[in-house]
Amino acid sequence: MSGAAAAPRGTSARDDSEDYPGSRGYTTMKTPHQNKGLGFTMAEREALGLKGLLPPATLRLEEQVELTMQELRRKSSALDKYVFLQSLQDVNSTLYYAVLSRHTYECMPFVYTPVVGEACQKFSQIYRHTPQGLYLSMDDRGKLRSILDNWPMDDIRAIVFTDGERILGLGDQGIDGMGIPVGKLALYTACAGVHPSQCLPVVLDVGTNNQAKLDDPFYIGHKRRRLTGPDYDAFIGEFIEAAVDKYGKSVMLQFEDFGNSNAFRLLYHWQEKVCCFNDDIQGTAAVALAGVLGSTALTGTAVEDHRFLFLGAGEAGAGIAELIAYAIHVETGKSMEECRKQIFMLDSKGLVCESRLHELQHHKLKFAHDVEHVGDLLSAVKTLKPTVLIGVSTLPKSFNQAVIEEMSANNKRPVIFALSNPTSKAECTPEEAYTWSNGAAVFASGSPFEPVKFKGKTLVPGQGNNAYIFPGVGLAAVACGATRITDLDMYIAAKALAKTVPQDRFDASCVYPKLEDIREVSLKVATAVAANKYATGQASVMPEPKDLEAHIRSIMYEPRY
Structure with a gap:
């Protein structure tokens, strides 16, 4: 046989998909926010180079949602359901958010509490290789602003970030705490319609004092004790300043699951400087x-x-x-x-x-x-x-x-x-x-x-x-370009939430509305908070809409093909 040796089976002689005619359709299907699976119409399959890459049948989004829920319900364990939903987000994000928004009550426990606790404990073992957020290490000090440029979306409005020190009631989970920002921002979208492309989960890897993590050969974070003192504060400060420089003064920064020794101090230091709040507090x-x-x-x-x-x-x-x-x-x-x-x-x-x-x-x-x-x-x-x-x-x-x-x-x-x-x-x-x-x-x-x-x-x-509050607060911040979030905003959000409880819930001795109604609840919370932002001069989207609730509703993301 003459000529160059053939590439071994299972490998590629060239990795750059640009070299392959017809790869556009394949790339589309590998891009989560573009992929529709069997939801692509015949015209789209012709135009996008998808012919032959899909079986001939088509399924509408609602049919895909129903099929996904059937598969979810067949999973035997709560963690399996969590992994299944995360995998779906990696493959077809529109379908993922459609599932969450149509079946919020059933799916929320497998996206957030209580299952996210187990997911964080085992995050290194179940880590998915598709990037769901940014992992910023203390070794990256001095480079954080340039690293933000590696994230493909530039119009980021909401960031949830953690250092993993106090995950739920489970304590220090280090970098494995990433499950919390990912889950929280999924709820920003499912519960309040904040567009997923405007959300960025971040974990700040400053080490861990959890000995089990340090001893775990498969732990995916830095195996060193936690950074403390002025170096820690400087790292947190560099990240916050980099985020504001990259995304603007109205980017909303949510502190998540920081330890008691840092949570209050960081909140008090930054809350009058940037648009931020601590969800745990x-x-x-x-x-x-x-x-x-x-x-x-x-x-x-x-x-x-x-x-x-x-x-x-x-x-x-x-x-x-x-x-x-x-x-x-x-x-x-x-x-x-x-x-x-x-x-x-x-x-x-x-x-x-x-x-x-x-x-x-x-x-x-x-x-x-x-x-x-x-x-x-x-x-x-x-x-x-x-x-x-x-x-x-x-x-x-x-x-x-x-x-x-x-x-x-x-x-x-x-x-x-x-x-x-x-x-x-x-x-x-x-x-x-x-x-x-x-x-x-x-x-x-x-x-x-x-x-x-x-x-x-x-x-x-x-x-x-907390999903009754933080998605609505985030939606308000995005809708009006809030430059600060205050205690008055939180009081107003609480009052707005309390007003959404229907009589049949009170009749059942319940003081919260149904999670099935969460998007409408978030809209009411967001409208009340955004109105306060305009009233107090802390909104940057001008002029103030005449019908604020209608404006906010109009920008809420609705998963559809």
Whole structure:
């Protein structure tokens, strides 16, 4: 045989697809936002060079959605369903978002909480090779602005970024925390219609202190201890400044799952400089406040008349407490200091109080009141007689029978929010709360639970899911070009959410709307927040639309072929 040796089977003599006539159709099908699978019409197949690359049948998008859901339901494990949906996003993003937006209630647990927790724990093992976001390493310091140019989309409006230190209630997951920004931004699109091309997930790899990750031969991040101190702050600052330089002053930056030692400090440093918020502190706070505001329809007690007790005094607890105090301040005109006196916190060492000032972290100091120290939750409930009990502790079963019964003895309709994620970390289940309160509890959780049959009535546990808040806030920021996000915005978002709860949900003892209605809920939240941005001079899209809700609806992405 003469001539050059043939390329080995399974390889290519040349890798550049430009060299191959007719490759345009193949490339189209390999590009997630262009691919329609069997949804390509015959005319499109002719025009795009797809003939022969597809079977002859065509399937409309709605038919593909139904077929995808059938396959999803056949998957045996929750993690398999997560991987299946992520793989779909890598292949056909329009179909992926159509599935999420048409079947939000069924799919959300496999895109975000609770399954995203397991996905982050195993992210290195299930890592998909199609880029879903940017991985920025501490070794890239000094180069972050140029690395942003490697992302193919230039019109980025919303960035969710994490350093992976405090993933849900699971702790330090390092670079494997990327599952959180990916999942959050999928919900920006599915729940609020923010265009996927305008969303960018980012993980900042500053190392990990999780020894299991450091010992894992397949861990995909840097195997070194976490960067700290001035070098850490400089790295975070370089990223934020690079993002604003690349995408403009109205790019929205969402801090996600940063550790307590950094979360508050970074938020306070940057919130007056760029358009940013911390979802764990502020988004969680807004959705919890909305639940409290909604509970008034069931308890008859306004937010300013409640007495609050928190189990857990981390960033979520402190964020909720501060926004509740802000709501009381707005409703009554009382000083923030006075408003905080209605709010008590319990951490791992007992009640946060003045006698412990010397040992308290900075975010707890505002809630250290002049009360006697008690060491456990039941004693605190007996002593303080709260009307609202909020769990953000990640301590499963900590709302035990004695605690729930004591709350019920003091309140006709005790408000009990077990908000820790994932499901395994919930302070109690709805069935426990309803049973031990004889059906009186106004219950909400952080992760989804099924309705409970109690004495012939169906009680629906509300899910205090941040997805009711952050996609709408993001949509507002995109729609009006917000230059800042403030506590007032979060209060307004919470009030808007509370107003969307229909009577049939209240009749089932539920203080949140149906997740099936999430896009309309997000529209209401976005309209309220965007109106505040224009009113406070923090919008850059001018002039202000005459019909703001109609304008926002018009820019919402709808998956279609």
